Amino acid sequence: MAKLPKRSEDYSAWYNELVKTADLAENSDVRGCMVIKPYGYSIWEKMQQELDKRFKETGHSNAYFPLFIPKSYLSKEASHVEGFAKECAVVTHYRLKNDPNGGGVIVDPEAKLEEELIVRPTSETIIWNTYKNWIQSYRDLPILVNQWANVVRWEMRTRLFLRTTEFLWQEGHTAHATQAEAEFEAKQMLEVYADFAENILALPVIKGVKTANERFAGAIDTYCIEAMMQDGKALQAGTSHFLGQNFAKAFDCKFTSKDNKIEYVWGTSWGVSTRLMGALIMAHSDDEGLVLPPNLAPIQVVIVPIFKSEEQLQAITNKVNVWKMALSKKGISVKFDNSDTQSPGWKFAQYELKGVPVRVAIGQRDLDNGTCEIARRDTKTKTSIQSDTLVDYIEQLLPEIQKNIYQKALDFRTSQTVEVDTWDAFLETINHKTGFISAHWDGTSETEEKIKELTKATIRCIPIGNKKEKGKCVFSGNESNERVIFALNY
Amino acid sequence: MAKLPKRSEDYSAWYNELVKTADLAENSDVRGCMVIKPYGYSIWEKMQQELDKRFKETGHSNAYFPLFIPKSYLSKEASHVEGFAKECAVVTHYRLKNDPNGGGVIVDPEAKLEEELIVRPTSETIIWNTYKNWIQSYRDLPILVNQWANVVRWEMRTRLFLRTTEFLWQEGHTAHATQAEAEFEAKQMLEVYADFAENILALPVIKGVKTANERFAGAIDTYCIEAMMQDGKALQAGTSHFLGQNFAKAFDCKFTSKDNKIEYVWGTSWGVSTRLMGALIMAHSDDEGLVLPPNLAPIQVVIVPIFKSEEQLQAITNKVNVWKMALSKKGISVKFDNSDTQSPGWKFAQYELKGVPVRVAIGQRDLDNGTCEIARRDTKTKTSIQSDTLVDYIEQLLPEIQKNIYQKALDFRTSQTVEVDTWDAFLETINHKTGFISAHWDGTSETEEKIKELTKATIRCIPIGNKKEKGKCVFSGNESNERVIFALNY
Numbered sequence: 001m002a003k004l005p006k007r008s009e010d011y012s013a014w015y016n017e018l019v020k021t022a023d024l025a026e027n028s029d030v031r032g033c034m035v036i037k038p039y040g041y042s043i044w045e046k047m048q049q050e051l052d053k054r055f056k057e058t059g060h061s062n063a064y065f066p067l068f069i070p071k072s073y074l075s076k077e078a079s080h081v082e083g084f085a086k087e088c089a090v091v092t093h094y095r096l097k098n099d100p101n102g103g104g105v106i107v108d109p110e111a112k113l114e115e116e117l118i119v120r121p122t123s124e125t126i127i128w129n130t131y132k133n134w135i136q137s138y139r140d141l142p143i144l145v146n147q148w149a150n151v152v153r154w155e156m157r158t159r160l161f162l163r164t165t166e167f168l169w170q171e172g173h174t175a176h177a178t179q180a181e182a183e184f185e186a187k188q189m190l191e192v193y194a195d196f197a198e199n200i201l202a203l204p205v206i207k208g209v210k211t212a213n214e215r216f217a218g219a220i221d222t223y224c225i226e227a228m229m230q231d232g233k234a235l236q237a238g239t240s241h242f243l244g245q246n247f248a249k250a251f252d253c254k255f256t257s258k259d260n261k262i263e264y265v266w267g268t269s270w271g272v273s274t275r276l277m278g279a280l281i282m283a284h285s286d287d288e289g290l291v292l293p294p295n296l297a298p299i300q301v302v303i304v305p306i307f308k309s310e311e312q313l314q315a316i317t318n319k320v321n322v323w324k325m326a327l328s329k330k331g332i333s334v335k336f337d338n339s340d341t342q343s344p345g346w347k348f349a350q351y352e353l354k355g356v357p358v359r360v361a362i363g364q365r366d367l368d369n370g371t372c373e374i375a376r377r378d379t380k381t382k383t384s385i386q387s388d389t390l391v392d393y394i395e396q397l398l399p400e401i402q403k404n405i406y407q408k409a410l411d412f413r414t415s416q417t418v419e420v421d422t423w424d425a426f427l428e429t430i431n432h433k434t435g436f437i438s439a440h441w442d443g444t445s446e447t448e449e450k451i452k453e454l455t456k457a458t459i460r461c462i463p464i465g466n467k468k469e470k471g472k473c474v475f476s477g478n479e480s481n482e483r484v485i486f487a488l489n490y
Numbered sequence: 491m492a493k494l495p496k497r498s499e500d501y502s503a504w505y506n507e508l509v510k511t512a513d514l515a516e517n518s519d520v521r522g523c524m525v526i527k528p529y530g531y532s533i534w535e536k537m538q539q540e541l542d543k544r545f546k547e548t549g550h551s552n553a554y555f556p557l558f559i560p561k562s563y564l565s566k567e568a569s570h571v572e573g574f575a576k577e578c579a580v581v582t583h584y585r586l587k588n589d590p591n592g593g594g595v596i597v598d599p600e601a602k603l604e605e606e607l608i609v610r611p612t613s614e615t616i617i618w619n620t621y622k623n624w625i626q627s628y629r630d631l632p633i634l635v636n637q638w639a640n641v642v643r644w645e646m647r648t649r650l651f652l653r654t655t656e657f658l659w660q661e662g663h664t665a666h667a668t669q670a671e672a673e674f675e676a677k678q679m680l681e682v683y684a685d686f687a688e689n690i691l692a693l694p695v696i697k698g699v700k701t702a703n704e705r706f707a708g709a710i711d712t713y714c715i716e717a718m719m720q721d722g723k724a725l726q727a728g729t730s731h732f733l734g735q736n737f738a739k740a741f742d743c744k745f746t747s748k749d750n751k752i753e754y755v756w757g758t759s760w761g762v763s764t765r766l767m768g769a770l771i772m773a774h775s776d777d778e779g780l781v782l783p784p785n786l787a788p789i790q791v792v793i794v795p796i797f798k799s800e801e802q803l804q805a806i807t808n809k810v811n812v813w814k815m816a817l818s819k820k821g822i823s824v825k826f827d828n829s830d831t832q833s834p835g836w837k838f839a840q841y842e843l844k845g846v847p848v849r850v851a852i853g854q855r856d857l858d859n860g861t862c863e864i865a866r867r868d869t870k871t872k873t874s875i876q877s878d879t880l881v882d883y884i885e886q887l888l889p890e891i892q893k894n895i896y897q898k899a900l901d902f903r904t905s906q907t908v909e910v911d912t913w914d915a916f917l918e919t920i921n922h923k924t925g926f927i928s929a930h931w932d933g934t935s936e937t938e939e940k941i942k943e944l945t946k947a948t949i950r951c952i953p954i955g956n957k958k959e960k961g962k963c964v965f966s967g968n969e970s971n972e973r974v975i976f977a978l979n980y
Contacts, residue, residue: 035620086587126518341629
C-alpha cells in the first residue's frame, strides 16, 4: 500500500490522496462532478440519519421540489440572481436525434425550450413559488419543510467534497407568520447544526453571524458555524438564513393574519452539504489515514484474527462470534475480517487508512492466555486486555474516543487562535501562523474588503454571544465594540 | 371538504384529484415536474427504508454517481441510445449573464459547453465508465452498488407519480465475474421487489420476463413485476435487467479471471421509482380517499377526541397519553388530533382521505363506560371495544388490515384474469372487460406488434414458473408452449 503524502509537507496533496485511497470519492469524467464511493457514501448516510432525526425532532418534514428552475424565477429576487446566475447549468433543449451526416447523436435544434431551465443551485425560488399556493391564512403557517437533494453550481476550480459542481445537501425552507418566529427558527437550526457538528462529527465550531459581504444572496441575516481545519484554515460547515420577507415579496406570497390583515410571509432557509465530508477528513485525519469519530464510523470495531492454521482460525472464530453478537446487541457495528488473502499487517494498515476507531487483534497466544489486543485509531495506542472484559471495555472506549477526538480538535483551535490588536501584528500573524485571528473591526464593508485584498483573510463570523469590548479597528483604527474572527478559508 | 369524483364514473379524474387533495403531490410550474408534498414524501420515505433494508441484507451498498452524462456516452451502447436519447434534458451552457439590452438574465453565448451534458435518464453509461477503473481482477468482483437518485426523461404527456419528467428512484448496478452470478443477481432482485410489493405495499404481483419488444434498452433479459390496478389495467411496478456483457463491451470493462484469462464483466441493473406511489394509490384506494396498508402508513392510528369542554378533553387526554406511550413502545405510530378548530366529523373525513388504517374515537360516554370506538379504514366497519384492551386489539388489528388489503387486491386480480383461446374471444374481452388476458402467443414480435396495433394490449410478461401447455397462438394460430399475460397498461 502506497504511503500518503505527509500533512506537514503537502497538506493539499495529503487530502486529495486520502480521499481517493480511503475509498471515499473520486473525480468522474464529468468536469467537477464526483463519484461518492460506497465507503464514503456510508459515512454520508450516517450524517444524513443524524441530521434527519434532528430535523424531525424539531417538527420538520421532508418533501421534494423540481430539479429545474425556470430562468425567469432566478431574476425575481434581485440579489439572489447576482449570487447564483453566474455559475449554473442551463438546459436549453429536450431531445437528441441521429445526426443525418452519421456523426452519432446531436442536439435536435427543433427541440429548443421556450424558456431555458436552470439546474437548481439552491431552491428558494421554486419553493417560494410553490408556497404561495399553499398559504392563504395564518392557519397554514408555519410550513417546516426540508429537502434532501442534489444541486449544481458551476465551479471553475473544484476539489473533492469541498467544492464540486454537483453536490448533495439538505435545504430547509420554512415559512412563518411573524418575524420573531422566523428569526427563532433560523437560530434554532444553527443550534441543531452546532449540536450535530460537535457531538457527531466531533468538530468544535464557532457559532456566528456573517457580515453583509458574506451573507447568502437574498438573506437578511446569515448565521453560520465555522470550524478550523488542521492547516489552520476556516471551513464554513453550515449556514442558516433569516430571509425576512424577501422571497415572499419576490413571489407575492401573502397571508391573512389573526387580526385579519394581509401580510407577507417570513422565511428562513438552512443547509449543510457533502462539504461536511471534507471538514470531517481535514479536521481529524492523520498521515496514516482517516480518523473517524465513533458516532459516524460505518465500522466501529474491526476484529483481525492472527492465525497459522484453519484450526486456529476456527478457535478464534468461535470466540469472535460471541463478541460480535454481544457488541451488535449494544448497537456497536463490528466487522470480523477473516479473509486469508491478506496478512494481518496489511489489514492493520488498511483499517487505519479507513479510520476504524477500534481494532481488536487476537491470535493463538491470546487464546491461550485469555487476552486480546485493543488498538485505538485516535491515539494509536495498544493495550492488552482480558478477553472476557472486551464487550464492556469497548462500550466504554467508544465514547471516550469520540470525546478525545473532539477535545484534540478544540485544543488545536484554541492554540491556533490569537487576539491581535495592531495591523502589523495582523500581517505578521496571517503571514506566519495559520489559524483564527480575533480582532476589532470597524463594521464597514470597505475595511473588510481592503483586508481581504491585502491578506486574503475574510471575516468568518461575528461570534454569537460575543463579549462586548471597546477597541479600535485593527485596520482603520476606528471605534469597535467587539472582536470578530478573521481567517483564511476553504 | 369537496368530494372526490367516483372511480366508477371517472377513474382518471378520481386519481388526479385524490393525489392532490390527500396532499401527496402536485404539478409544479415546471412542465412535467412534480412537487412531492410532505405527506406523500413520508410514504415514499417508508418505501425507501423498506427497500434499502432489503438491498443491504442482500449485500448491496449505496453510492452516488454524477447527474450529468456526456452526450457521447449514451451512444456507446447501440440499443441504449435508441431507447433514451430521444427524450432527455440537454445542458448546453454553464453561465447566464445580464442582458446588455436590459431584458433580465440571458444565456451567455460564450459559455457553451464543448460537449453537451445529458441529465441522466438512467445511469448505466456513467457507472460502467466508472466501473472499468474499479475492476482489474476477479478479486474486485462482485460490485454490488445501489444509488438513490433523481432522473429525467422528457415526457410529452405526464401524470403525477405515474409518468413525470423528473422522478425519484433507486437504481442498482452490479458487476460480476460470471454469467450465472449475474443472472442469479437479476432474479434475486426481482424476488426482493416482489417481496416488498406483496408484504409492504400489499400489492399482489406477477413475476415474469419481458418479451424482446418490451425489454430495457441494452438488456439481454428484463424481469418484471406486474400489478393490476382497480380499473383492470396493468402497471409495471419494478424491473430487473440481466445486461449480459453489453455495457462492459461498450465501456471496455474487462477483468482477469481466476484462470488468468481476460474477460468482459457481466452486469445487471434494477430499479423502482416514485411510480410505486401511483401503484399504491390505484390498487387500494376508494371513493373516500387513500387506503394505506399499515406497513406503509406514516400514521397508523389516529385518535379523535369528542368533547364539549376543556375538562372533558383533559380527561380524554389523560387516557390517550397512556395509550400513546404503550402503542409507541410497540412501534405503532399514533397521532392524537386534539385541535379544537375542526369538528370530529371533519377529522373523520380528513383521516379517511389520508388513508390512516385505524381510527379511535373517544368521548365522555366512552369514558363513563370504559369503552372506545375503533374504525377500520379498509372495511369501513366500526366496533366498540373495552378501552383497556385497546393496545392489544390494535396490535392484532394492523397485520389483519395489511392482510385484508392484500387479499382484496388478489381476489380482484383473480376475478379480472381470464384465459382466452380464440381471437374473437380476445377482442370481445379486451373491448368489454378490463383485466389480464392469459393467452397463447407464437413467440414472434410480429404477432405481438399486430395485437398491440389492433387492441392496444401489450404482453405484460411471460410469467416465471409458467405451466407448460401446448396450444395455438390466439392471433396467428401457430404453435405455442405456454400462455402469456396480455393487458392494457399504464
